[in-house]
Amino acid sequence: MTTQNTDLDTFVDEWEQWHAAHERALADPHGFLAVTSLRWLTPEPERFPDAPGAWSSDEDGVAVRLDDGEELVVDGETVRGHHRFGVVAERASLLAQAGDAVIEIAKRGGHDILRPRHPDHKLRRDYTHTPAYAPDPRWALTGRYLPFEAPRPVTVGAAVEGLEHVYDAPGEIEFETDDGSTHRLTAFDGSRPGSLLVLFTDATSGVTTYAANRALAVATPDADGRVLVDFNRATNLPCAYTDLATCPLPPTENRLPIAVEAGEKIPYERAGSR
Template identity: 40%
Template sequence: MSTTDDARQAWKEWRERRHEKVSAPYGPLALTATHWLADHPDGRLPGIPGHWTPAPSGGAVLLTAAEEDGLRLDGEPRPLAGQALLGADGTPATARVALGDRRLLVMRREGLWAVRDFDPRSAGRRAFAGIDAFGYDARWVREGRFRPYDRGTRTVAVENADGKERGLSVAGELSFTLGGESHVLQAGAEGDGSLWVVFADATSGVSSYRFRFLYPSAPDGEGRVVVDFNRALLPPCAFADHFICPFPPAGNGLPVAVEAGERFALTR
């Protein structure tokens, strides 16, 4: 089998894993609501029992519930009757509070607390029929180079999917060539050293979603990194309206049509 065939097979397997992750019981399709506590000063969240307020210390959420509310904490068989301090959860599947099959994930963004409602029986999950993607093409695998900023990460203001402007952390510039032309994208850095890019291109909003994410592996000691647009991802907000995905920062719009990677979420 040739190197290209190996890469194509690896891409197919990656696509299968991606489909499984998106369609999982508590994947992005299961998100039905995001409730910001600041929007509900009385502590009552739509469709969710209990009383949810920021704790006086500011470092947690104070949940007050009665047994008849049916909120279970930390997998306990009996519903919570009293109060609990909740920090930010990691993933929906490990969220501390459950309501039947639903998982109520506590999150914190820019100093504000919110509760996300993940329901494995959501309409979005029931309607999901897969992810449409461009076919694999080795021409979209490019060697790039990452140059971190001299003074560490920067924060740039970008619009988010909910219409609000927020800060996006970027750690440096990722450069590569396409069609003989040089391009540079601002990239963030994950905890393991891998990169994260929000970008748009000439297909965005036409033959693919309005913007996409890319997660190149960590650069080597000389800053070299493989940029594989075949693995460009749809952002979470392409699957559920309640995500607040960041739009691409200024300069992260490529003038070429990147006909690679995921295009749209399909429904039945």
């Protein structure tokens, strides 16, 4: 076996391990596939069939009033009667246990929402896997991080009509494809300090990949600003699977004119609605 073949085998094996871990996280008993509804809270207390209590939201934050026989577990403590969660920060989520379900209390686009998550939800129960392009080293590109002098607020749309998200963009990522063309993508902060996240569409969007968006996590740039832009690890956001998500859409400048034939494809759950 040649060194080149060995390197390819290693590349494929590492991708398969990464994607298997990603699939396990997606199918978690209380992951996004377990969400049974999306509720927009108002000052008027309201009961929902998939969550205990009557829920409301006002200037003091989110509150729930539990009837006799109803309870939640919040931060390891059992709560009954009236409980106030307080003001939830934008893009933050609080979780309360209700039997084998988890109730997510969150704020998205300035609105307090409730998303119950039930492990036996049909979408999660029937989930098998997400199709993806075969891993290809040609789509693992070396890019360059170009930081802004100061983070720039960027307003983007959302999977929910009428909702907007505002993110601070610390900079751009520039990369070149094998046809010699150069592209730049606006980057947001990633899940780990120093890491980056890119939301994008491309010429495959709505054809073989999900139309609205895909996401790509990028590790912290090295001392020279180099980053690995590995489109093989482009993933779907929750809105690719369910209408109960408030996912952000890519900024206009992140609509690539090229066909990125790498990463996750349209989920089987959405195969009939491209």
